[in-house]
Amino acid sequence: MTTPPPHRPVPQPTQRVVVTSPRTRAPRARRPYSGTREINEQSELGAVYMRTLIRAQRRLGLSVCLVTTGVLALLPLLFSLEPALGRFRVFGLGLPWFLLCVATFPMLLLAGWFYVRQAERSEREFAELVERP
Amino acid sequence: MTSGYAVVAVLVVVLGTILVGAYGLRVSRTTSDFYVASRTVSPWWNASAIGGEYLSAASFVGIAGLIFAYGPDMLWFPVGYTAGYLVLLTMVAAPLRRSGAYTLPDFAEARFRSRAVRGVASVLALAIGWLYLLPQLEGAGLTLNTVTGAPDWVGALIVMVVVTVNVMSGGMRSITFVQAFQYWLKLTAITVPIVFLVVVWQVHGAESLTAPEYPAFRQDTEVTFNNDTMIHAERSLAIRGTGEVDGVRVDGGFVLTDGYHRIGQGSEFTFPKDATVPHLSTMAHNTNESWALPESSGADFPLYGAYSLIIATFLGTMGLPHVIVRFYTNPNGTAARRTTLILLGLLSVFYLMPPVYGALGRLYTPELLMTGQTDAVVLVLPARVVDGIGGELLGALVAGGAFAAFLSTSSGLVVSLAGVLSQDVLRLGGVRGFRISAVLAGVVPLAMTFVSTGMPVADMVGLAFAVAASSLCPLLMLGIWSSRTTTVGAIAGMLAGGVPALTAGLVTMFTDTGDAWYEVLLSRPAAWTVPLGFTVMYVVSLLTQRHVPPGVQRTMVKLHAPENLGLDGSGPGSGDERS
Known part of the structure; x- marks a missing residue:
């Protein structure tokens, strides 16, 4: 259970250890069905399963990331092209102040929440796919 | 502003940190404890600890100082420091945890199975860590100078000694408690004074913060x-x-x-x-009205500067050595994501505060525009606005919080740098190797503080981000998401992005480039070094496809498959062994 990381062996006082599974709080591995075996045996089908998962996650990650940061990255250009926008006031704050101090943070949180939800869902779907007998 | 209460507050924070560290010493026993807190840290604890570690001198004093001096262009610092975690969450968090890497060099080795890639990543991680430690120490010097009048090096020395001793004795588990506690301490220390500041400002008649006049002295x-x-x-x-x-x-x-x-x-x-109020000759001539508008900082090429800052902070966060370590203490990839999401919330709350100090500073502490000690605005403001003992106590609270910021960030950095040093540079295993490395990790930046030119702490931190974004960010992003990245490509990309960024950073820090037209290219290098790093890594990888690391498909399974499926891609039959 408490084996040290393999690449830094350290002399320790005699200690009895029971090694059962990787030390994580994730539920223990279930009995593998065909999909998991395909992947573990590195068959063509297994590679397809993995590629699908990686592609889905990459698409999700990139789109959340690009949409959010893209919207933010437009702001300097906007304020530079249209300086009058800087004088516009929202709730008593100048527009740049309102957008950057107040509005940005809830948007980032919302984007993060959406991403976590979708990523966990796509992992669940992947699990259902590979565990199907 | 010499204040007895502030000295007491700083002492309490320092002693508290030592005590909590000593408590951790009794709990931490094995090497595994020492390095990774045995991976038993819940997302809330972990997120608080990352927040405690991440909110550095730059966040606590630096951002407010820059906003105070240069206006809303500087708001990209807090936004970027937070948005960096969204990029980290969406692109890196879960795969990084699943890689089982403890430091960035560990990740490099796990992904590329190459000592050479690991070596280059180690050197870069060390450089980034030291570049990041330097402003923490300068901030500590400034704080102690502001509250006691002590010379700048005293604060730096105190922080380094406390941190090194603490890390040597307690290791990471104690650091987790310390860091988590320090997030909440810092949030309290920066928020409570704001309530009073805003109330007093309202009672004074809510004077306009953006009047079309130059800042003026409120009293003799x-x-x-x-x-x-x-x-x-x-x-x-x-x-x-x-x-x-x-x-x-x-x-x-x-x-x-x-x-x-x-x-x-x-x-x-x-x-x-x-x-x-006269102002420092290098600052723009701004009334409070023109200060509050975008591009008021008077810098050359403001648009280039803004985008370069955005690129550096958005992409640099994932390459900071002390942040990466924290992901290892999550039990699995899903928890790593949730930790990052909670952290986004914690940072969002904190970063609402510094701009308020910056704006009120224009009214109440305008003389800092003249002395150039703009980083001190957070420290000076409470005692200036609130009269009598109340103001002094608030000032003490802020000083304590600031010291907590230097201590926690430095601790995290020293822990991770000591990890890198003991494994990759000194090759000394065990607790003793870690301790020797911790000393070395602290001494180098302390020596550097004596030769650097006094630039604003948030700018210095920005340079560390730029180096991370141009070297380790391409390594992580392309390593995780493209199985075609090769060992040669990885090394070439890290060097092509990291070396110019690091050189630009060192030149800005240790020499005076003055008004040269290329000054902004050196002080904000990310806009050209980051694309360089990514392009070189990708193109060289495509040209050297024979050097795709062995077993890359297995590595990809490990990085991307949820842990609970019994998938490890380690060959036939392994799934059965696990069940």
Whole structure:
């Protein structure tokens, strides 16, 4: 259970250890069905399963990331092209102040929440796919 | 602003940190404990700890100082420091945890199975860590100088000694408690004074923060100049005191004509109430109204500067050595994501505060625009706005919080740098190797503080981000998401992005580039070094497809498959062994 990381062996006082599974709080591995075996045996089908998962996650990650940061990255250009926008006031704050101090943070949180939800869902779907007998 | 309460607050924070560290010593026993807190940390604890570690001198004092001096362009610092975690969450968090890497070099080795890639990543991680430690120490020096008048090196020395001893004795588990506690301490320390500041400002009649006038002294103000300072006076004004103006000794009254003046080191002058505040010659001439508009900082190429800052902070966060370590203490990839999401919330709350200090500083502490000690605005403001003992106590709270910021960030950095040093550079295993490395990790930046030029701490931190974004960010992003990245490509990309960024950073920090047209390319290098790093890594990888690391498909399974499926891609039958 408490084996040290393999690449830094350290002399320790005699200690009895029971090694059962990787030390994580994730539920223990279930009995593998065909999909998991395909992947573990590195068959063509297994590679397809993995590629699908990686592609889905990459698409999700990139789109959340690009949409959010893209919207933010437009702001300097906007304020530079249209300086009058800087004088516009929202709730008593100048527009740049309102957008950057107040509005940005809830948007980032919302984007993060959406991403976590979708990523966990796509992992669940992947699990259902590979565990199907 | 010498204040007994502030000294007490700083002492309490320092002693508290030592005590909590000593408590951790009794709990931490094995090497595994020492390095990774045995991976038993819940997302809330972990997120608080990352927040505690991440909110550094730059966040606590630096951002407010920059906003105070240069206006809303600087709001990209807090936004970027937070948005960096969204990028980290969406692109890196879960795969990084699943890689099982403890440090960035570990990730490099796990992904590329190459000592060479690991070696380059180690050197870069060390460089980034030291670049990041330097402003923490400068911030500590500034804080102690502001509250006690002690020379700058005293604060730096105290922080480094406390941190090194603490890390040597307690290791990471104690650090987790310390860090988590320090997030909440810092949030309290920066928020409570704001409530009072805003109330007092309202009671004073909620004076406009963006009036079309230059900042003016609210009362007769005595100002000490710690350095030779070039100032510009908008209008002529009568000052009293002793010191040196334009090389002429002054004792008693003196009329400062409008225009540029050099004030000698150690001068002490009293500036009259209602006079327009002269400002540092390198700052833009701004009324409070024009200061509040975008691109008011007067920098050359403001658009380039803004985008470069955005790129550096958005992409640099994932390459910071002390942040990466924290992901290892999540039990699995899903928890790593949730930790990051909670952290986004914690940072969002914190970063609402510094701009308030920056804006109120224009009204209440305008003399800092003249001395150039803009980073001190958070420390000076509470005692200036709130009268009597209340103000002193609030000032003490802020000083304590600031010290917590330096201690926690430095601790995290020293832990991770010691990890890298002991494994990759000194090759010393075990607890003893870790301790020797911790000392070395602390001594180097301490020595560097004596040779650096005093640039704002948030700018220095920005340089560390730029190096991380141009070297380790491409390694992580392309390593995780493209199985075609090769060992040669990885090394070439890290060097192509990291070396120019690091060189630009060192040149900005240790030499005076002045007004040269290329100054902004050096002080904000990310906009050209980051694309360089990514492009070189990708193109060289495509050209050297024979060097795709062995077993890359297995590595990809490990990085991307949820842990609970019994997938490890380690070959036939392994799934059965696990069940």
